[in-house]
Amino acid sequence: MADGQRSEHESFDRRLVRKSPWIFHFNSGGCNGCDIEFVAALTPLYDVERLGAKLVASPKHADVLVVTGPVTLQVAKSLKLIYDQMPEPKYVVAIGTCACSGGIFSGGYTVLGGVEKVIPVTICVPGCPPNPKEIFRALEAIYKGEIKVAGGGCGEEQNRG
Template identity: 60%
Template sequence: MGFLRKLINRARVKSPYVFHFNSGSCNGCDIEIIAALMPRLDLERFGIKLVGSPRHADVMLCTGPVTEQIKPRLQRIYEQMAEPKFVVAIGSCACSGGVFRGSYNVLGGVDQAIPVTAYIPGCPPKPSAITYGAYKLLEVLSEQLGISEDVAAEPVAEEQTESIKEAVEA
């Protein structure tokens, strides 16, 4: 793998741009995604940024059980994304259809329309679950792209923690 390719892959894992698409959801998962991006959990500290256009995005966050009406739009938007692209299904509806399974207008799960990389279940998943799912996805991506941390994090020595404690107390 060339140096430039390595650099690009590293950038991809360190700052994935996410894009949110509502494929017929009830809003519950959507507000929890926004809550995960807000000051308390702050997904942006992992370099994850919410963008408004599929053309800018690496990861698409899908919520909702995919209605017949939205299916062609979902597929078109998926095609608009640049490679490499990943889809995360957020919520029980996006994973399997959830409570709406069996309805005449619902496909039942995002994977019925487009390929999905990761599933985050829950109705709706808590913001912490969404953060954990995003973190897991990044872990898998870094494995796939052959990026691993070269230097493992060293445990802090005993004397150092004491000096830090003293500094905090002072």
């Protein structure tokens, strides 16, 4: 990407945080499918690490919270707690259909629904599971500053592209 192209996207908060996205991965009750695709995005073939992305062990070091799976009642509070611990500005990426809306599990007696019900979401990446390339592109959008902190969410307006 050319420098000129990048500055076009740069917003004010982007200029404040000019650094690599560090990622905290949170499984909110998913089936593992999105998790293995997310880990596959970190491994040599797709290599998100070329964006400087790094998987960190503590939410206090993270810029991006990657959430996979429908939010179950048992983890809802942990999710809120972890989101609150992250420093500002923070981005939330909901990976997979379940994290976007509850997907196939909506209606279950322990399933709350999408991540949006608990915390604001910056980007939704639907798919069951999304291809690692798609996950790469979502993280790249954050890296390039194409997306502002306050989230668009998975609303109906986004439905048609």
